[in-house]
Amino acid sequence: MKHFAIIGLVALLPNLAAAQETHTGMNHEAMMNGTGMVQGETMATGLQMNPATEAGQSAFAAVEEIVLALDADPDTDWSKVNIPALREHLVDMELVFTDAEVQTTEVENGFQFAVTGAGKTIGSIQRMAIAHAGVMNGTGDWTFSPEKTETGVVLTVTSTADDMDKLRALGFFGIMAMGMHHQNHHWMMATGVNPHG
Incomplete structure (x- = not known):
């Protein structure tokens, strides 16, 4: 054999x-x-x-998708396009989701998230959490109250509904991912529109 x-x-x-x-x-x-x-x-x-199907690292893929759409549109006003601003925002997202530390405390009808970081991550936390709270505050039965700190943000999320299990399950990072507004914000940033102002 x-x-x-x-x-x-x-x-x-x-x-x-x-x-x-x-x-x-x-x-x-x-x-x-x-x-x-x-x-x-x-x-x-x-x-x-x-x-x-993947173009590479996710920030690269997000930028590529928008650049291809802008390039395919003959009406694109290139004088307003600002891909570097989008890239900076994607860097903020990356730093928050990979480098931030979160301490969670239960409060009445919700949770308080003390989100901290070091170096560049501090600014990323502040920009991301405060902007997200501004968009999401009042959505459904939830209230978002961010407070800037020296090392990041304290974000308090409360609800008038019985959503404690949902808030606990999502935690800070799940709450930050809610809303399906991120794609629209990325498009606005890339085309020179301030999505938060």
Whole structure:
């Protein structure tokens, strides 16, 4: 039995070598210029596939989506477009969601979130929490009350409804993700409109 397995492996060696040669000889420049493989074509089979949908890091993907839409619109007023402002906002989002620390305290009809950070994260927390509270305050039965501190923000969220379980489950980060207004805000920032003013 071992004899047959060894023969099978030896028989495969030329194919493996050819596959390796194909990969190492791949001309990335030709692919980028459209003279190599068609987009989505696999090296081994030549079949059409396009499994990739992610443009890369999420902030890059968000900027790419907006740039493509602006570029496709012949009425885009490029004198008002401000992609750097959008990028700064996306940096704020990243810092808050990855670097901020949160201490949660239950209060009457809600929760108080002491959100703190260091360095650049402090400003990101303040900008994000205060802007989000401004948009979400009064939505449904919820009240958002932010207070700026030296190291971030204390955000108090209360409800007149029986939403304690929901508020507890969401916590600060879940509450920050609510509203489905972020995409519209990103578009406004990129096109030179202040979404908070």
